[in-house]
Amino acid sequence: MILTVTLNTALDITYHVRTLRPHGSHRVSEVTERPGGKGLNVGRVLAALGHEVTVTGFTGGATGRAVRDQLAGTAGVVDALVPVQGSTRRTIAVVDTTTGDTTQLNEPGPAITPAEWSAFQETYERLLRSASAVALCGSLPPGVPVGAYAQLIRTARASAVPVLLDTSGEPLRRGVAARPDIVKPNAEELAELTGSHDPSQATRSARRRGAHTVVASLGAEGLLAENAAGRWRAAPPRRVHGNPTGAGDSAVAGLLSGLVEDLPWPERLARAVALSAATVLAPAAGEFDHAAYEALAGQVAVTSEASAA
Amino acid sequence: MILTVTLNTALDITYHVRTLRPHGSHRVSEVTERPGGKGLNVGRVLAALGHEVTVTGFTGGATGRAVRDQLAGTAGVVDALVPVQGSTRRTIAVVDTTTGDTTQLNEPGPAITPAEWSAFQETYERLLRSASAVALCGSLPPGVPVGAYAQLIRTARASAVPVLLDTSGEPLRRGVAARPDIVKPNAEELAELTGSHDPSQATRSARRRGAHTVVASLGAEGLLAENAAGRWRAAPPRRVHGNPTGAGDSAVAGLLSGLVEDLPWPERLARAVALSAATVLAPAAGEFDHAAYEALAGQVAVTSEASAA
Numbered sequence: 001m002i003l004t005v006t007l008n009t010a011l012d013i014t015y016h017v018r019t020l021r022p023h024g025s026h027r028v029s030e031v032t033e034r035p036g037g038k039g040l041n042v043g044r045v046l047a048a049l050g051h052e053v054t055v056t057g058f059t060g061g062a063t064g065r066a067v068r069d070q071l072a073g074t075a076g077v078v079d080a081l082v083p084v085q086g087s088t089r090r091t092i093a094v095v096d097t098t099t100g101d102t103t104q105l106n107e108p109g110p111a112i113t114p115a116e117w118s119a120f121q122e123t124y125e126r127l128l129r130s131a132s133a134v135a136l137c138g139s140l141p142p143g144v145p146v147g148a149y150a151q152l153i154r155t156a157r158a159s160a161v162p163v164l165l166d167t168s169g170e171p172l173r174r175g176v177a178a179r180p181d182i183v184k185p186n187a188e189e190l191a192e193l194t195g196s197h198d199p200s201q202a203t204r205s206a207r208r209r210g211a212h213t214v215v216a217s218l219g220a221e222g223l224l225a226e227n228a229a230g231r232w233r234a235a236p237p238r239r240v241h242g243n244p245t246g247a248g249d250s251a252v253a254g255l256l257s258g259l260v261e262d263l264p265w266p267e268r269l270a271r272a273v274a275l276s277a278a279t280v281l282a283p284a285a286g287e288f289d290h291a292a293y294e295a296l297a298g299q300v301a302v303t304s305e306a307s308a309a
Numbered sequence: 310m311i312l313t314v315t316l317n318t319a320l321d322i323t324y325h326v327r328t329l330r331p332h333g334s335h336r337v338s339e340v341t342e343r344p345g346g347k348g349l350n351v352g353r354v355l356a357a358l359g360h361e362v363t364v365t366g367f368t369g370g371a372t373g374r375a376v377r378d379q380l381a382g383t384a385g386v387v388d389a390l391v392p393v394q395g396s397t398r399r400t401i402a403v404v405d406t407t408t409g410d411t412t413q414l415n416e417p418g419p420a421i422t423p424a425e426w427s428a429f430q431e432t433y434e435r436l437l438r439s440a441s442a443v444a445l446c447g448s449l450p451p452g453v454p455v456g457a458y459a460q461l462i463r464t465a466r467a468s469a470v471p472v473l474l475d476t477s478g479e480p481l482r483r484g485v486a487a488r489p490d491i492v493k494p495n496a497e498e499l500a501e502l503t504g505s506h507d508p509s510q511a512t513r514s515a516r517r518r519g520a521h522t523v524v525a526s527l528g529a530e531g532l533l534a535e536n537a538a539g540r541w542r543a544a545p546p547r548r549v550h551g552n553p554t555g556a557g558d559s560a561v562a563g564l565l566s567g568l569v570e571d572l573p574w575p576e577r578l579a580r581a582v583a584l585s586a587a588t589v590l591a592p593a594a595g596e597f598d599h600a601a602y603e604a605l606a607g608q609v610a611v612t613s614e615a616s617a618a
Contacts, residue, residue: 023329026415027417062374104334105324108340
């Protein structure tokens with residue numbers, strides 16, 4: 001199975017209001033809830049692609065129960081979340097129905113105790129024994145050491161399980177130094193990591209810092225990837241319009257599924273770009289449009305570039 | 310005991326953000342949760358005043374469990390909420406820490422089935438047998454008939470239990486016609502009910518529509534009350550500054566406690582005004598400052614006016 005780790009799981013709530021007015025009072029016309037946090041999103045997409053997936057991380061409180069209740073109804077996803085005393089955070093996306101613009105409110109997440117962090121590490125080591133790949137995704141909740149991902153990467157490498165890291169800031173910086181197989185920063189995260197706003201330079205710099213393969217997601221322009229074997233750009237056949245929520249998580253799912261199927265890199269990237277675009281096109285945030293994915297999969301242009309490394 | 314009815318209970322969530330910016334992304338620095346809905350607030354204040362209180366209404370889902378868990382920790386409040394299939398609504402107050410201004414997002418509440426409404430009515434009739442007074446508070450969730458309060462008022466009157474109504478719009482209009490002992494509209498609700506923006510005229514008009522006593526809450530100016538025995542104005546000794554959330558619910562608690570203690574009307578109004586002002590002064594929304602209440606209780610000016618009725 002493929003393992004995804006979401007240390008800061010979330011209950012993702014979407015509200016529809018006519019127009020958000022600061023300091024006003026709003027009746028919410030529509031409420032939707034779904035399990036959130038990047039690793040859970042990646043897991044859902046992998047399951048939809050037919051892979052066996054186990055999700056782990058932390059969950060707690062009434063919001064955590066709501067997350068687990070909904071996961072229980074998701075075919076192909078095994079729940080191996082570790083219970084904690086605190087409450088799983090909520091994220092609230094307030095969508096203006098007049099314009100489609102979204103305002104985001106993100107809770108910080110529960111405080112994790114040292115005992116809970118230890119319990120998670122034991123679960124993680126046990127799950128790695130049957131994992132063909134692992135993805136470490138998203139932000140860290142309060143109380144988890146900032147070097148957490150670096151530690152989890154070393155454990156995965158010691159178990160010979162390929163590991164993908166998708167996070168930002170200091171956890172990304174420390175994680176990259178632990179030599180993960182793949183990192184998938186977006187342009188902003190990559191710039192923050194390397195100090196360079198030039199994606200080509202920054203990708204190279206991130207490799208020098210320790211990542212074997214760097215896959216930079218450049219929004220509508222697609223992906224830029226580099227490793228010891230080469231350097232590629234993968235772009236969707238046309239600019240797609242829609243809701244980009246979850247597009248990055250779908251790209252991670254594409255990369256992981258290509259990894260466990262042992263596809264050549266250009267095919268992995270094509271799949272990741274097609275899934276990403278099909279997610280932007282889906283009516284519900286974070287879902288992907290299966291028909292669009294099938295149609296786009298053959299149309300992604302992957303070009304090999306001369307590597308300056 | 311005193312019974313309070315909250316058909317649309319809520320999990321009241323408060324978020325602190327620096328400044329709410331439409332279409333921006335915000336990290337929430339502080340999250341607080343407490344049981345909400347007017348009747349639950351009234352019940353909490355009554356319990357703090359030393360009264361035995363039973364709260365009923367509907368509750369469901371993960372949010373309903375969170376409400377019940379917190380109620381279980383509230384001394385003096387007995388939980389007689391009726392479980393439903395849907396989920397208790399959330400209300401979200403987003404407080405800008407820079408200015409203290411608040412943006413409110415209110416979910417609509419769960420859809421109540423006819424069977425659930427029947428189950429509630431049975432519970433209500435049973436609870437009325439040991440009630441010395443009942444308060445019917447707040448909005449109706451979807452599925453509950455708009456004449457619900459009128460029906461509950463007739464049931465209370467048939468059981469000879471004095472009934473106070475605190476709602477708005479069409480449920481208030483229909484409820485008033487069922488001749489409740491007390492209605493406590495604010496200026497806006499009273500104007501909507503009667504078509505008059507003059508509180509004196511509107512209070513008189515609301516009595517003609519069926520309410521025995523009308524207590525209009527006029528914000529910082531205090532209360533205006535009228536019934537067959539007289540007409541009074543009750544005002545705080547000075548303008549108080551703070552968070553008015555829950556001030557109206559504290560006024561209801563003051564009126565109810567005065568009713569079951571059989572206080573003369575001027576004393577009931579003085580208590581309601583003092584509790585209301587002490588709620589505005591409390592640091593946490595919806596709590597009241599006990600010391601301020603004790604100090605203010607003797608300082609409320611109640612003046613009798615000539616009734617034109």
